[in-house]
Amino acid sequence: MWGKGLIEGMRVTWKHFWGKKETVYYPEEKLPMTERFRGGHLVLDEKKCIGCKLCAMGCPNAAIEVTVEVDENKKRHPVKYVHDLGRCLYCDLCIEACPSKCISWDKNYEAASYFKEDMKYDAVAECRGREKQ
Amino acid sequence: MAQTEHYILNMGPQHPSTHGVLRVKVELDGERIVHCTPVMGYLHRGIEKLMESRTYTQCVPFTDRLDYVSSMNNNWAFCGAVEKLAGIEVPERAEYIRVICAELNRIASHQVFIGSLLIDLGAATGMIYAFRDREKVLDLFNIICGARMTCHYIRIGGVIKDAQDEFLKETQKFVDYVPQMLQEYDNLFTGNEIFMERLKGTSIITKEDALRFNMSGPNIRASGHEYDIRKIDSYGVYDRFDFQVPTGTKGDNWDRYRIRFEEIRESARIIQQALDSIPAGPYMAKVPKVLKPAKGDVYHRVENTRGELGFYIVSDGTTKPYRVHIHRPSFINLQALDTMCKGLLLADAVAAYATVDPLMGEVDC
Ligand code: SF4
Ligand code: SF4
Numbered sequence: 210m211w212g213k214g215l216i217e218g219m220r221v222t223w224k225h226f227w228g229k230k231e232t233v234y235y236p237e238e239k240l241p242m243t244e245r246f247r248g249g250h251l252v253l254d255e256k257k258c259i260g261c262k263l264c265a266m267g268c269p270n271a272a273i274e275v276t277v278e279v280d281e282n283k284k285r286h287p288v289k290y291v292h293d294l295g296r297c298l299y300c301d302l303c304i305e306a307c308p309s310k311c312i313s314w315d316k317n318y319e320a321a322s323y324f325k326e327d328m329k330y331d332a333v334a335e336c337r338g339r340e341k342q
Numbered sequence: 343m344a345q346t347e348h349y350i351l352n353m354g355p356q357h358p359s360t361h362g363v364l365r366v367k368v369e370l371d372g373e374r375i376v377h378c379t380p381v382m383g384y385l386h387r388g389i390e391k392l393m394e395s396r397t398y399t400q401c402v403p404f405t406d407r408l409d410y411v412s413s414m415n416n417n418w419a420f421c422g423a424v425e426k427l428a429g430i431e432v433p434e435r436a437e438y439i440r441v442i443c444a445e446l447n448r449i450a451s452h453q454v455f456i457g458s459l460l461i462d463l464g465a466a467t468g469m470i471y472a473f474r475d476r477e478k479v480l481d482l483f484n485i486i487c488g489a490r491m492t493c494h495y496i497r498i499g500g501v502i503k504d505a506q507d508e509f510l511k512e513t514q515k516f517v518d519y520v521p522q523m524l525q526e527y528d529n530l531f532t533g534n535e536i537f538m539e540r541l542k543g544t545s546i547i548t549k550e551d552a553l554r555f556n557m558s559g560p561n562i563r564a565s566g567h568e569y570d571i572r573k574i575d576s577y578g579v580y581d582r583f584d585f586q587v588p589t590g591t592k593g594d595n596w597d598r599y600r601i602r603f604e605e606i607r608e609s610a611r612i613i614q615q616a617l618d619s620i621p622a623g624p625y626m627a628k629v630p631k632v633l634k635p636a637k638g639d640v641y642h643r644v645e646n647t648r649g650e651l652g653f654y655i656v657s658d659g660t661t662k663p664y665r666v667h668i669h670r671p672s673f674i675n676l677q678a679l680d681t682m683c684k685g686l687l688l689a690d691a692v693a694a695y696a697t698v699d700p701l702m703g704e705v706d707c
Contacts, residue, residue: 214533221530222467231474245488245503269400300403300494305502 242316247299249317251292253332257311260285267306272296287333294320295328348376353691355384361458361695362702366679368691375691378683380676385706393666398424398498398633401663406492408668409704411454412647414440414447414483417496422577423642423653424498428635430627436500437579438620442513443486443495444644445609445616449520450479451647452602459599459696460531463540468531475523478516485509499629505620514617520610524603532603541595545682545694548593555678558671559649560601561698565593571645583615598697634661648672648699668707672700 233240242248251273260277276289304312312332322328354365363384369377389408393401405420406413418440425432432440457472480490486509487495487502495501531537547557552565562569570587572580588604590597637659643652649671658664675698682698683691 211535214535214538218530218534221526243484243488245486246484247488267400269396269403298403298406298494299489299492300406301488301502302400302403 242318246316246318247301247314249315249320250294250330250335251290251303251312251332252315253287253290253336254311255287255333255336257309258287258290259309260287261308263306263308264303264312267302269300269302270296270298272298273303290332291329292332293329295325346371351688355381361700364676364695364700364702364705366691366695368683368688370688373687375683375686375688378680378691380679382673382676382702382705385702387706389707390666390668393663395662397661398635398663401666402497403492403494406494407703408670408707409451409646409648409651409672409701410491411701412447412451413491413493414443414496415644415646415651417494418444418578419642419644419646419651420653421496421498422644423640423655424633424635426642427638427640427655427657428498428633430499430629432500432578432627433624434579434621435504435623436625436627438616439501439505439625440496440578441580441583441616442505442613442620443483443493443501445613446479446482446513446516447493448609448647449606450476452606453479455602455696455699456527456599459693460537462692462696463537465531465534465537471527471530475519478519482509482512482516485512497626498633500624500626502626504625510617510620513613517610517614517617520606524607527603538596540690540693541599541697543592544595544686544690545697546592546594547678547682551678551681552593555674555681557649557675557678559646559675560605561598561649561675561678563587564590564597564601566591571643571650575643577642577644580612582619583612585612595693595697598699602699632661634659643669646671648701648704649675670704670707672702672704673707676700676705 265273274291355363365381367379405416453472453476457469460468549565639656652669654667656665
């Protein structure tokens with residue numbers, strides 16, 4: 210009979226009308242991110258970083274720029290660690306390349322910004338800001 | 343005597359029903375299509391060229407951006423090619439995890455197909471159902487690799503992280519849900535008379551035409567040609583699983599829709615078998631940090647969700663590929679659009695685009 214399928218479809222829709230909601234009220238309500246989630250800013254541990262620049266070398270899109278300083282004990286420190294979110298592929302290769310395991314993701318997925326310039330940030334400055342708090 | 347002219351209409355590149363930035367130049371005689379020419383290149387990023395200046399490891403994330411709704415299959419195709427080139431043996435467990443991820447991705451991609459086909463035909467509600475369930479697969483990817491679409495999970499030599507118990511458990515839950523999900527789709531739209539009448543007998547591609555155009559994937563199977571790389575040139579551990587290759591008879595829009603529908607069922611069967619027999623052990627082979635495959639070239643192909651995806655890589659013995667060429671199924675399948683649409687009404691052309699299921703990221707590369 211023509212129209213039987215239409216009525217069957219209506220029945221499915223009607224059932225869901227009373228069923229459980231599948232969505233959340235973003236931004237009031239946010240879903241938790243998983244343990245392995247890749248996204249947001251790079252959290253740098255300035256003390257652990259040996260300034261080897263392997264992260265920048267491993268990056269396929271040249272999204273990381275590290276400026277290194279050598280102190281009187283011939284130890285290398287990062288003074289600037291600019292990460293350009295606009296170029297980042299979130300591929301994790303930088304984190305995998307780091308020998309001292311001093312970078313990780315902050316898991317913030319709200320990376321949109323009004324201006325292109327705002328997509329760059331200095332991870333060393335962010336690290337110092339965290340320590341001050 | 344009054345003279346009439348054919349009217350040229352541009353559909354796209356920003357038309358809501360052309361799936362990304364595809365532009366189709368349609369020559370119309372009244373409502374009927376005389377000719378339609380796909381115009382490509384709006385999403386060209388030069389990925390083949392970019393790969394020449396990246397190391398083999400660095401190339402993998404770029405493959406995510408080809409067919410971005412089935413990135414696992416893309417990763418696998420490239421990594422498989424490099425493994426062949428460098429003679430790397432992939433551990434058992436990694437092969438099983440790859441199969442699970444690739445088939446999950448096939449399901450997710452076919453759900454995008456179903457969803458976008460429905461919305462193109464004007465059934466916005468139906469699209470929400472397909473995308474709701476696709477979300478479940480994307481959540482699984484989020485657990486295993488931390489990304490939902492651009493996974494970059496399958497790497498040269500295996501997979502980057504082991505599959506946790508949580509992932510396997512959740513995957514089992516999803517596989518158990520698949521029959522119920524398909525039943526709901528059947529009730530909601532497969533049986534819908536308007537939907538059937540729009541699709542049945544329209545945009546027919548005969549088997550001869552499909553072969554002539556060198557089509558692959560569900561599109562050629564819908565025309566009745568059983569061509570599936572997983573069967574004819576098996577890779578990974580696909581030869582250990584029992585699954586059918588659904589084929590159509592007529593090659594119309596309806597067949598192309600039904601085939602993908604059945605493929606979801608078969609993919610779920612493969613995942614179930616893989617989950618039942620997944621071995622323990624290492625998930626990554628010993629791959630040298632600086633990968634320098636010997637001089638030579640290689641072609642490796644996999645059954646991507648859209649057809650035969652192949653990577654041709656030429657190595658000059660350095661850390662970077664000398665040349666990469668990508669055989670993209672969407673690009674080739676799209677060539678049949680003119681034959682499919684000739685003589686049809688303009689509104690049916692929209693259904694034809696949707697059932698060919700091109701993905702512009704892959705077409706333009
Ligand atoms: S995630 Fe990838 S693209 Fe982004 S900074 Fe790290 S290596 Fe570069
Ligand atoms: S790889 Fe790690 S240790 Fe080396 S510069 Fe980058 S963040 Fe610092």
